[in-house]
Amino acid sequence: MKYTAPQTDMRFVLFDVFEATALYAALPGGEQHGRELIEAILEEGAKFCEQVLAPTNAIGDSEGCHYDQASQSVTTPKAFREAYDRFVEGGWTGLCGDPAYGGQGMPESVGYVFKEMIESANVAWGTYPLLSAGAVDALTHHGEQWQREVFIPRILSGDWTGTMCLTEPHCGSDLGLLRTRAEPTADGSYRISGTKIFITAGDHDLSKNIVHLVLARLPDAPAGTRGISMFIVPKYQVARDGSVGERNPVAAGSIEHKMGLKGSATCVMNFDGAEGFMIGQPNRGLAAMFTMMNTARLGVGVQGLGLIEVSHQNALAYAKDRLQMRSLSGPKRPDKPADPIIVHPDVRRMLMTQKACAEAGRALCIYSALQVDLVSRHPDASVRQRADELLSFLTPISKAMLTELAIECTSHGVQILGGHGYIHEWGLEQFLRDARITSIYEGTTQIQALDLLGRKIMGQQAVGLRHFLGEIGSFCTAQAANAVIAPWVTSVARHAQDWEVLTREIGTRAAQNAEEIGAAAVDYLFYSGYVSFAYLLAREAEAVTRASYTGTAEFRDAKLATVGFYFDRLLPRTLTHAAGVRAGAASLTTAVEAALV
Amino acid sequence: MKILVGLKRVVDYTVRVQVKPDGSGVAIDGAKMSVNPFDEIALEEALRLREAGKASEVVVVSIGVAACMQQIDTGLAMGANRGILVKTEGAIQPLTAARVFAKLCAKEQPDLVILGKQAIDDDANQTAQMLAALLDQPQATFASKVEVDGNVARVTREVDAGLETLEVDLPAVLSVDLRLNTPRFIKLPDIMKAKSKPRETIELASLGIESGDHLATTQHAPPPKRQKGVIVKDVPELIAALKAKGLL
Numbered sequence: 001m002k003y004t005a006p007q008t009d010m011r012f013v014l015f016d017v018f019e020a021t022a023l024y025a026a027l028p029g030g031e032q033h034g035r036e037l038i039e040a041i042l043e044e045g046a047k048f049c050e051q052v053l054a055p056t057n058a059i060g061d062s063e064g065c066h067y068d069q070a071s072q073s074v075t076t077p078k079a080f081r082e083a084y085d086r087f088v089e090g091g092w093t094g095l096c097g098d099p100a101y102g103g104q105g106m107p108e109s110v111g112y113v114f115k116e117m118i119e120s121a122n123v124a125w126g127t128y129p130l131l132s133a134g135a136v137d138a139l140t141h142h143g144e145q146w147q148r149e150v151f152i153p154r155i156l157s158g159d160w161t162g163t164m165c166l167t168e169p170h171c172g173s174d175l176g177l178l179r180t181r182a183e184p185t186a187d188g189s190y191r192i193s194g195t196k197i198f199i200t201a202g203d204h205d206l207s208k209n210i211v212h213l214v215l216a217r218l219p220d221a222p223a224g225t226r227g228i229s230m231f232i233v234p235k236y237q238v239a240r241d242g243s244v245g246e247r248n249p250v251a252a253g254s255i256e257h258k259m260g261l262k263g264s265a266t267c268v269m270n271f272d273g274a275e276g277f278m279i280g281q282p283n284r285g286l287a288a289m290f291t292m293m294n295t296a297r298l299g300v301g302v303q304g305l306g307l308i309e310v311s312h313q314n315a316l317a318y319a320k321d322r323l324q325m326r327s328l329s330g331p332k333r334p335d336k337p338a339d340p341i342i343v344h345p346d347v348r349r350m351l352m353t354q355k356a357c358a359e360a361g362r363a364l365c366i367y368s369a370l371q372v373d374l375v376s377r378h379p380d381a382s383v384r385q386r387a388d389e390l391l392s393f394l395t396p397i398s399k400a401m402l403t404e405l406a407i408e409c410t411s412h413g414v415q416i417l418g419g420h421g422y423i424h425e426w427g428l429e430q431f432l433r434d435a436r437i438t439s440i441y442e443g444t445t446q447i448q449a450l451d452l453l454g455r456k457i458m459g460q461q462a463v464g465l466r467h468f469l470g471e472i473g474s475f476c477t478a479q480a481a482n483a484v485i486a487p488w489v490t491s492v493a494r495h496a497q498d499w500e501v502l503t504r505e506i507g508t509r510a511a512q513n514a515e516e517i518g519a520a521a522v523d524y525l526f527y528s529g530y531v532s533f534a535y536l537l538a539r540e541a542e543a544v545t546r547a548s549y550t551g552t553a554e555f556r557d558a559k560l561a562t563v564g565f566y567f568d569r570l571l572p573r574t575l576t577h578a579a580g581v582r583a584g585a586a587s588l589t590t591a592v593e594a595a596l597v
Numbered sequence: 598m599k600i601l602v603g604l605k606r607v608v609d610y611t612v613r614v615q616v617k618p619d620g621s622g623v624a625i626d627g628a629k630m631s632v633n634p635f636d637e638i639a640l641e642e643a644l645r646l647r648e649a650g651k652a653s654e655v656v657v658v659s660i661g662v663a664a665c666m667q668q669i670d671t672g673l674a675m676g677a678n679r680g681i682l683v684k685t686e687g688a689i690q691p692l693t694a695a696r697v698f699a700k701l702c703a704k705e706q707p708d709l710v711i712l713g714k715q716a717i718d719d720d721a722n723q724t725a726q727m728l729a730a731l732l733d734q735p736q737a738t739f740a741s742k743v744e745v746d747g748n749v750a751r752v753t754r755e756v757d758a759g760l761e762t763l764e765v766d767l768p769a770v771l772s773v774d775l776r777l778n779t780p781r782f783i784k785l786p787d788i789m790k791a792k793s794k795p796r797e798t799i800e801l802a803s804l805g806i807e808s809g810d811h812l813a814t815t816q817h818a819p820p821p822k823r824q825k826g827v828i829v830k831d832v833p834e835l836i837a838a839l840k841a842k843g844l845l
Contacts, residue, residue, distance in 0.1 A: 004611070008629070036667055037792065040674065044783045052782075091785035104789055335825040552627040 001427035002317065003054040003310050005046035005117045008555055009359060011039060013366050014113060016551070017536075017543045023370060024107055027377040038110055041095075045114045048090060053121035056083050060124050060263025061430050065204070065255055072251040074203040074265045080125050084158075084206040093129060093158035097136065101152040108376065109369035112302060116362065119306025123434050124263030126306075128161055128201050130299050134292035135162025135213055138230070142280035142288040147232060150242040151211055160234075161207040164292055165196040165214040165269060172198075173447055175286060176224040180216040180271065182231055182278075191273040192216055192233050195253070198441070202267030203235070203252035210235040212250065212269070213292065214276060215285050222283065230285035233276035250274040260433030293442065294395055298368055300442045301398040304406030304435065305361040311413030311431040312354035318417050318426075319347050341416075349569065350412035356566040357405045359559075360533035363540060364402070368394045386467055393456045393464020394532070396448035400522075401529035403438035404445055410435045449521035452528065458510060458517065462503060465528075472496045472535050479538075484545045488538045488567055495531045495574060502527065502581055509584065519588040523580035530574045537563045598652040598745075598767075600643040601707040602677065603698065604659045604668045605633040607718040616819045623817060632668045635713025637675075639773045641780040642743055643711050644676045651745045654678045656705060660689050660697050666796070673791035674783045680794070685801035687808025695727035700804045702732055707768065709750065714739050714772040725772035735765035738772040 014020045015035055024030035056079040063077040087093065096111035097103020111133075118126040132155050139148055139155075154160040171177035180194025192214055196202075203210065212233045221227030237245040253268040280288040319342040323333075327343040341347050371394070374387035410431040414421035421428045439445045456464055476493040479485060506524065509516040541563045543549065544556040608614055609629040617624050632640075646652045657672035659665040660683040669680035683697050698710060715722035729736030737752035741760065744751040745767075754761045755774050801808055829835045839845040 032792075036670065037788070040667070040670060040788050041785065044674075044785070044788060047782060086782070089784065090782060091787075095785060104785055335823075550627055553624075555627070 001054065001057060001310070001314055001430075003050055003120050003313060005042075005049060005120070006309060006358075006362075007039075007042060007046055008551070009362060010042065010113050010116070010366075012543070012551060012555070012559075013363050013540070014038070014109065016549070017363065017540055018366060018370055020107070020109060020366075020370060023373070026379075027107070027373065028379060029105065030107070030377070033107055033110075038106070041106065041110065042113060042117075044090075045092065046117055048087065048092065049117040049121040052083050052086050053118065053125060056080060056125060056263075057122040058427055058430065060122060061260075061434075062262075064262040065265040067252065067255045072203075072253070074205070074252050074255055074267060076128075076204050076206060076265060077263050080128075080263055081206055083122075083125060084128065087129070088158035093132070094156040096133075097156035098140070098152070101148070101156055103156045107370075108372040109366055112298070112365055112369035112372075115299065115302050116306050116309070116365065119303045120310040121306075122263070123303050123307060124261045126303065127261070127264040128204065128206055129158075130296065131164055131201055132158075132160075132162040133299070134164055134295045135211055137295045138213055138279060138288055138292045139232070141291050142230070143232075144279075146240050147277060147279065150238060150240070151232065154209070155211065159207060160209040160211055161201060161204075162211045162213065163199055163201050164289070164296065165199050165202070165212050165233075166289065167198045168195060169197055173444065175215065175228065178215055178217065178228055180214065182216040182218055182229060182276065183273075184218070188277075190216075190231055190276050190278060192231055192250070192271045192276045193273050194271050196269045196271070198256070199267045199269045200441075201265055202269045204265050208236075209238070209244065213279070213289070214271065215289060216276075218282055225286050227283055228285040228289075229282050230279045230288045231276035232279050233271065233274050237275050248274045259436055260430065261437050294392070296442050297395050297399040297448075298365070298372070300438050301361075301368075301402040302365050304402035304404075304438045305358065305365055307406045307431050307435045307438070308354055308361060308402075308409040309358045311410040311428060312351065312358055314426075314428060314431075315354065315413040315416040316342075316351055318420075319351060322417075347416060350416055352562065352565045353570065354409040354412055356537070356562050356570055357402075357409050357533075359540070359562055360537050360566065361402045361405065363536035364394070364398050364532060367536060368398050389460070389464045390467045391464075393452070393468065396443075396452040396456065397525060397529050397532060399442065400439065400445045400448035400452075400525050401533075403435070404526075406435040406438055407432070445522060445525070449525040450518065452525050453506065453521040454517050457503060457524075458507065465499075465503065468532070469496055469500060475535070475539065475542075479542055482542065482545070485538060485541045488534075488541055488563060491567055491571065492531075492535050492538050495534060495571070498574075498578065499528065499531050502578060506581060513585055515585040515589050519585035520581045523577040527574050527577040527581065530571055530577070534567065534571050537566050598646075598708040599654045599656065599705065600646065600652050600709045600711060601698070601701065601705060602636070602640045602643050602655060602657050602672070603694070603710075603712045603724070604636045604640065604657050604665075604672050605694075605713070605716045605718075606630050606659060606661055606665045606668045607633045607716055610634060610717055616817045620816050620818055622814075630664070630667070632671050633713050633716045633718075635715060635717070635773060635775070637713075637780040638775065638777050639711040639713050639771075640672055640675055640677060641778045642740075642773060643709075644781075645778065646709075646743070646745055647676075652709070656681060656707070658683065658698070658701060660685065660694055660801070662686060663798075666798075669796055670791055671783070673794045673796070674788045675781065676787065678794065680796040682796065682798045683801050683804065684798050685808045687801070688810055689808060690811050691721045691723035692727055692811050693806065693808050694724045695731055696806050697801070697804060698724070698728045699731040700806065702728075702768075709745075709767060710770045712770070712772050714774055722772075725770050729770040732768075732770065735769045736771070737763045737765050737769065739774045740771050741774050741776045743771065743773075743777065 024033040059079045060077040066075045094103040099105040182190040214231045237248045249272040253270045256266040323338040332339045371387040371391040413428045420426045479489045544559045609631040612628045614623045643655045655677045657677040658681045659668045712725045739754045740752045741755045742753035
């Protein structure tokens with residue numbers, strides 16, 4: 001497996017399409033985040049991912065993680081530890097962290113671009129730093145002063161890593177069923193007892209301490225989700241003065257044997273009266289955890305994106321190299337015994353599907369990440385609020401679209417290699433196995449769809465959608481006279497209109513029958529995703545045809561070809577999804593009772 | 598001990614450069630630009646000498662357009678103490694570059710100048726040799742190992758017959774080869790710190806040098822396309838075919 005970070009496209013999306021430097025300049029301290037500095041950072045980050053991390057990807061898959069019963073501890077593949085040490089040495093763990101706690105203070109959007117490189121190079125390894133970022137977020141927003149001062153600097157330095165402990169054996173998507181207990185003690189700390197499962201990076205040998213953020217119930221807590229509090233529980237006890245003490249009674253009971261993502265330790269964690277401290281208010285733990293979950297959901301979308309990109313790069317190289325059969329319109333390489341398989345239209349369809357999804361997905365991730373920057377740093381409260389509404393609307397779309405498309409696109413990667421795609425040594429099947437979890441964890445596609453349609457559309461009067469449609473409308477009006485991209489702009493405008501109509505139709509039907517939401521949600525999410533992609537790609541097409549465009553002709557031509565392919569071949573998927581939404585709930589509820597016996 | 602290192606801004610090695618259709622040059626507008634890889638090795642060696650206590654200061658120099666400051670930034674992030682940009686819009690050919698370094702040496706008085714043996718854009722492999730001649734200092738080119746001991750540098754060079762070791766008195770000019778070292782990965786905090794390191798910009802004209810062309814380029818052309826091969830039956834047929842092409 002080979003990986004080259006697509007830096008040209010990353011820079012293009014960040015600086016040319018979304019004009020990030022102008023946006024950063026409006027944030028406090030953001031004037032220091034100039035284009036040249038960010039490019040230098042991304043270039044060094046790319047070197048780390050290409051040269052240090054990518055070579056560990058196949059090793060991690062073959063070697064996997066190991067659990068030792070006697071010490072109840074987990075060891076990661078040896079190469080992972082070396083890569084993690086170099087990651088820490090390079091200072092990368094603190095990229096977006098608060099400078100007051102030893103971070104480098106770079107915008108989150110720069111962090112997301114770097115994260116894409118990590119996920120392409122080694123998605124399993126990437127799960128270890130991924131959850132640390134979520135822990136820092138939760139501590140920043142909900143932690144007490146001493147908790148922030150003791151924990152954040154050590155997580156940012158990479159000495160400690162974080163986890164998120166939600167799931168229990170009987171309680172996955174429905175956190176209201178949660179049973180883990182927290183007993184208050186005289187010194188203000190708590191004793192946490194219970195079992196958590198599916199804990200990513202729950203135990204490992206990369207960092208000196210592991211900080212678990214745990215959802216549990218106080219003795220007097222009400223039932224359901226309103227009785228959940230959040231606690232910080234370190235593997236080694238940590239006192240309020242920051243000193244590290246004895247081993248806390250929290251340990252891995254076993255690790256899971258999974259389809260993919262084998263280098264990432266998925267642990268059963270047993271808490272036996274472990275010392276912990278409450279983060280945030282009693283019984284308000286779910287709200288605090290949502291801060292982490294939103295970060296993690298965007299992060300999982302980026303995992304999908306990274307896998308699409310790396311699968312594409314490897315499939316493309318193979319398709320240009322592999323000689324089989326002749327082109328239907330006559331030999332293209334008469335000097336060879338056969339033509340490379342890239343001459344065949346359907347091989348191109350698969351390659352272009354990957355490429356279009358990667359480029360549109362990158363735009364969606366960076367667009368969302370720029371909203372994260374606005375939410376966390378913009379001085380104007382109304383700008384922060386708008387960005388927050390937009391972000392919470394886009395998060396489920398981004399997470400579900402990119403992970404479902406990652407499964408499709410990494411499967412194309414296997415298909416393009418034919419029989420070799422199914423063979424372990426080529427590496428393409430690993431991308432597919434690794435991708436398969438992404439549409440499940442951090443909220444399944446189905447949960448994302450319900451979050452989008454139930455909460456963000458119906459529950460919040462579609463405020464995020466209205467912001468987004470407003471922006472699309474302004475773009476289409478502004479570009480109405482732009483002849484080069486006219487057909488695409490017209491198409492985006494028409495789809496945006498239909499999006500609004502479709503949303504109203506569901507609202508009307510849901511008022512009669514609540515099942516309509518559940519029956520329409522996934523199709524509605526995909527419809528939303530494909531229209532969002534169309535809008536973002538039209539903006540990319542506009543950016544390469546501007547008079548002020550400074551990139552190469554090759555990049556411009558490739559971009560326009562990709563956008564054209566998307567509008568011809570992928571956007572029409574909206575027809576199916578709209579039909580699914582309009583078919584109503586009956587075919588998924590009452591009408592199929594007899595069939596599902 | 599002070600070391601001067603040259604960093605040339607070149608098209609990145611990953612870019613596939615195409616000849617312009619009219620043969621007037623190569624199309625590199627908007628292409629990714631980087632530090633010449635040989636020069637990165639030169640800087641790495643200078644930094645290692647400093648880290649070993651043999652040198653106290655490493656100064657990086659780039660010659661060219663204002664954007665060359667990016668390459669100076671890279672050098673400062675790798676660890677150089679300060680940077681000098683000699684600014685010009687004109688073409689920089691090896692003799693011009695050598696004259697610029699000679700002027701800077703007169704001012705800076707370095708004990709060592711370390712340059713890449715060639716740049717990956719024009720592959721000239723001339724600047725270090727010309728500079729040594731202009732300064733009338735010893736030179737050791739194509740270095741694959743460098744040891745500094747007091748006022749002497751022991752340099753192992755890669756030559757056609759194998760390895761040759763030279764001892765040169767300092768001050769001297771070195772040019773480095775690919776196998777000398779592997780440049781370090783730049784650490785994120787060092788990229789941030791580089792911004793506050795001292796750097797100066799000098800106009801080329803203020804050194805009394807013109808960027809004038811010493812070489813005239815008549816035409817650019819891509820290499821000829823590979824012809825379709827033929828399979829020969831036996832050795833005599835091969836010999837005959839080679840003779841027919843005038844290759845034997």
